[in-house]
Amino acid sequence: MVSRMSTARLIERRSILQGRVFEIGVDRVILPNGLEVRLEILRHPGAAAVVPLTDAGEVLLLRQYRYAAGELLWEIPAGTLEPGEAPERCARRELEEEAGVRASELIDLGPMVPVPGYSTERIWLYAARGLQATQQRLERDELVTEVRTTPIEEALRWLVDGTIVDAKTAVALFRAQARGLLGRST
Numbered sequence: 001m002v003s004r005m006s007t008a009r010l011i012e013r014r015s016i017l018q019g020r021v022f023e024i025g026v027d028r029v030i031l032p033n034g035l036e037v038r039l040e041i042l043r044h045p046g047a048a049a050v051v052p053l054t055d056a057g058e059v060l061l062l063r064q065y066r067y068a069a070g071e072l073l074w075e076i077p078a079g080t081l082e083p084g085e086a087p088e089r090c091a092r093r094e095l096e097e098e099a100g101v102r103a104s105e106l107i108d109l110g111p112m113v114p115v116p117g118y119s120t121e122r123i124w125l126y127a128a129r130g131l132q133a134t135q136q137r138l139e140r141d142e143l144v145t146e147v148r149t150t151p152i153e154e155a156l157r158w159l160v161d162g163t164i165v166d167a168k169t170a171v172a173l174f175r176a177q178a179r180g181l182l183g184r185s186t
Contacts, residue, residue: 006032007032008029008030008031008032009029009030010027010028010029011028011029011030011036012027012028013025013026013027013028014026014027021044021045021080022042022043022044022045022121023042023043024040024041024042024043025040025041025043026038026039026040026041027039027041039118040118041118041119041120042115042118042119042120042121043119043120044080044119044120044121045080045081045083046080046081046087046121046122046123046124047078047079047080047081047090047121047122047123047124047168048078048079048081048087048088048090048091048094048123048124048125048126049075049076049077049078049091049094049123049124049125049126049168049169049172050076050077050078050091050092050094050095050103050106050125050126050127050128050172051076051109051125051126051127051128051172051173051176051181052076052077052095052099052101052103052128052131053127053128053129053131053152053176053181053182054131054149055129055130055131057151057152057182057183058149058150058151058152059076059149059150059152059155059173059182060076060077060099060101060131060147060148060149060150061074061075061076061147061148061150061155061164061169062074062075062076062077062098062099062145062146062147062148063075063145063146063148064145064146065145073164073165073166074158074163074164074166074169075164075166075168075169076166076168076169076172076173077091077094077095077097077098077099078094078098078123078168079093079094079097079098087111087124087126088106088108088124088126090124091106091124091126091128092106095128096134096135096136096137097136097137098136098145098147099136099147100133100134100135100136100147101128101131101132101133101134102131102132102134103128103129103130103131103132104129104130104131104132105128105129105130106126106127106128107126107127107128107129107179107181108124108125108126109125109126109127109172109175109176109179110124110125110175111123111124111125112125112167112168112171114167114168123168125168125171125172125175126172127172127176127179127181129181152182152183155173156173156177156182159173159174
């Protein structure tokens with residue numbers, strides 16, 4: 001049984017780098033167990049990601065080049081929250097920008113914390129239904145992106161065989177499956 005500990009106490013915060021999207025800093029804190037430590041922290045504004053589900057029982061996946069990973073990855077549409085932007089609004093914006101569709105229904109799948117050891121990032125996950133084609137508007141760094149309509153069974157196989165390695169995509173697909181949103185997929 002895990003006991004609930006009180007939160008850590010911040011002693012000092014120092015910014016090392018302020019980037020376009022996030023900040024890297026070092027915090028000196030006292031942990032709930034009384035130990036004082038220095039922790040490198042990536043402060044991120046948060047993001048939203050969405051599983052676009054077609055009426056034909058498929059999912060729209062993006063094959064996008066990711067420089068940090070050094071490869072093309074299969075992902076669901078996602079993006080960083082703009083200042084003051086609600087996660088649902090971000091999910092709708094990214095769905096249209098990256099996949100070129102709008103949704104009549106957005107279903108909340110809950111948040112996830114992708115790298116809790118060093119980042120404040122929280123990603124709000126959604127599923128989208130009632131898709132209607134619109135204009136894709138990729139950002140400059142997203143121009144190496146392919147949108148593919150993928151059978152749900154194939155996407156789920158890709159989770160198991162390692163074709164999909166992106167954490168937000170895996171969590172979102174598994175949550176959508178657990179909620180019965182992926183139809184009769186296996």
